[in-house]
Amino acid sequence: MTPALQAIGITKRFPGVLANDHVNFELERGQIHALLGENGAGKSTLMNILYGLYQPDAGEIRINGQTVTIASPHDAIARGIGMVHQHFMLVPPLTVAENIILGQELNVPATRPLGPLAVLHRREASRRIRELSHQYGLDVDPDAYVRDLPVGAQQRVEIVKALYRSADILILDEPTAVLTPQEADELFVIMRGLAQQGKSIVFITHKLREVFAVADRISVMRAGQMVGSLSPAEATREKLAEMMVGRKVILAIDKEWAHPAQPLLQVENLRVMDDRQHMSVDGVSFDVRAGEILGIAGVQGNGQTELAEALTGLRKAVAGRIHMAGHDMTHAHTRQMIEAGLAHVPEDRQKHGLVLSFSVRDNIVLCQYYQAPYARGVELQFPVIEDYAARLVHLFDVRTPGILTAVGSLSGGNQQKVIVARELTRLLSHHPEQDGVAPILIASQPTRGLDVGSIEFIHRQLVRARDQGAAVLLISAELDEIMTLSDRIAVMYKGHILATLDAATATREQLGLLMAGIVHGEDGADHNRSSIHP
């Protein structure tokens, strides 16, 4: 059988980089083909060539055995290739149907009296969209406004958009980066359905677990080259990770037993409202002791974001107490908390963690620029700051052309390394014995969207912080991450902590049930916590 899509010897050179180096890629009909690789491995370049956004310097593309030239996305669509970008290309104030026909609304029959000026065929479009979503099991309401849809549904709109344009080959660019684990699982079901009905799918990702969940074939790219292509049966996580990174990767973090000491962060009965005045943290209490990692597990949107914001002074607590090293910090300003020893790896690194237009140097001292020795009086001491920044860039292996490079031009993994370097170095300069200053680290989704190599690195840093006596609160939607790193695991559901378990004995199933809000009652029956709690 001829493959649906073949790329042979694709080469693409950018100034200073060989982004694709004689890459071969083959996609069978009805196949889900996972394309793995770290950031910058050349996956996106290859896909952009297939979608007509770039022209290859060499090589050829065949669709159903026929050699073709794809000059533009328009060409790609005409040849049945659809792409779902990582950042959705939707217009929020328009309806789903309007978004889907956007750019196609001029394809009206020439016989219509007014031609392009005629009325939009909204109803006809809605009907076809319903048909398509029914056929492929995509739950999409054509008349809903895109701005009202959750992220998972917006992604389905993007898929329907491609199908509406009669795509036979779908390219999904890191589709799970923006999804919760549950939404990701739903997406996998949809992908399976599409494949069964003859659509061919390229699935770009760097999460190993997902590859095994859904792919029929796995190809791995590294540094612009295709390293290999294998079936899921032949592959193991370790093998794939090694192919991606080019060296052995330790997926399981070796960590010593924790030696927790006195509690550094104490939270009592904390209540926090979200922006819509909804009580999203509703009476939460826990302690984090020096030398331990407390993991907060839970599906995204159960109050974790607001909890982290309240603990770092970015959001006011409505009720309850926050103590740091014994001092009441409930109503403290962020700066007071920072000076009391708090370090924070924020959930949204580009919004909160970095000033993208500032240099690496400036971002390294983002929280300390006003303190000695980085400033004397009001004057910044650039020689001191530059020495410090250069040292951290070296220690934390931040890949940057220089310390004066804008952080916004670095890759996601390196941006995160800048934050981790800044926060951990500051954190570990404090000692628990110092009066009122205590090393406390709040890490929210610290590895979201990062590649395997960076994840491994950041995990080791978190454990190092713990081993040096910091109290670490790890908030993550990745259950694997929580289970590998934590000493104790608290599960958050609808603003409550349902249970706190010992990480050594907790099982994936146990945590999964708690994350879904199901508490195992004493009488053996399952209760849904939200129904018994006022």
Next chain:
Amino acid sequence: MSVTSESLPASSGGSPSRANLWRALGAWLTRSSVYMPLLAIGTAFVLGGVVIWVTSGSLDTVFLAYEGLLRGALFKSRGLSESLVATIPYIMLSLGIAVGFKAGLFNIGVEGQFYIGAITATWMGASLQGVPAVIHLPLTILAGAAGGALWAAIPAFLKARTGAHEVITTIMMNYIAFRLTEFLISGPFRDPNAAAVQTPRVAPNAELWSFHAIPDRLQDPLNALLVGVVFAGLAFVVARWALPRLARRYPGMGWAGAAQTLGAKAGFAFAVGALAFVLLPALTRLAWPFTDPYDRLHIGLFVALAAAVMVWWLLWKTTVGFELRMVGANPSAARYAGVSITRNILLGMSISGALAGMAGMMEVLGVSICRCLPLFFSSGYGFDAIAISLLAKNNPFGILLSSFLFGAMRNGADLMELNSGVSKYIISLLQALVLLFVAAPPIVRWLYRLRAPAGREESTAVTRGWGGQA
């Protein structure tokens, strides 16, 4: 814009040829930050020429017009100094706008702050009499700055408190300022002895000296003292800047010790100040290039130059500027780092307003013929300053250049009209075109087939959404 070693002419191939030098110069220029603005200006003048050509029907008119513009701006009698007179307020106002932009604030209210600064400075200048310049002049300058700062602090307070967008409130504050100054000039603050509707004249000691008057002024020892103090201050700054660098360059020559002690720097400063105090009155008497009594160029030029250096230092070398720029570039990250948004909105607007107020102050103390504030005191400088600031990409030194460009065009326009019959409002067209090309670099890049710069430049949001400080 730095000259990197690779862009210097390669001297390895024997004698450096002229072609090599040009190529190196070209390479440096295309990489420097003045390249795009220069292209924008050039393109605007070419397009403006086309407009003149089409509307007048003759190509000669284009050359006549631009020849007149150039002569009026630079070469006619007092041409250059009149261009500089217009440049001074442009510099101050554009610096004000640039500080605002850097802090994420779009201060359209500089025109109003200019008026308020003018009136508070006039009040301070006119209400004290017989106070020596060494006290009175700094006081009057401060009054102008304070007036502008306070006027700008009102919209800043509204923004920080209620989220009211500064673009709206500063525009409204402009009109209040215009009417308020009119009321004060024609009512409570009117000079009863003057025929025209105007404020009283400021005291001679509060005036900004014209260049031609400097030798006379310096004959008063108290004025010479003022100059001595200024020179001492400059010397102190220079010493502070130079000593650590000398110490790093030539270690073991005692520079490091001098860099650390206050005494060495203060001594140097005192020596320079004393020398200026003693020598300058005599030297300027002996030889002084500015003799034309109708030349209006005044020492506000030095104030403007100093302000540009101060703004640069504040924004890029101090913790204050670091905070302002952080709040401007990413307020969420600023909050994360424990920086107070409210404080920086107030501070950013106040500095911006202070600079604008000083511009108004200088127009009264240095330029106004009656050394007072007349009823019809309109400038329009404030709105041009927005364009100047954008052209300079909010860089203080770029502002010096682009202010001079706008000042020269403003000054040369009259002779252009006289020379060629082309309306002087063509200047506005040229300025609008410059602004268009600067605001939309892709147009220029497309015109000249240039590649977009790699990486991300330090960008400034001209203005953010209407939802307050989110």
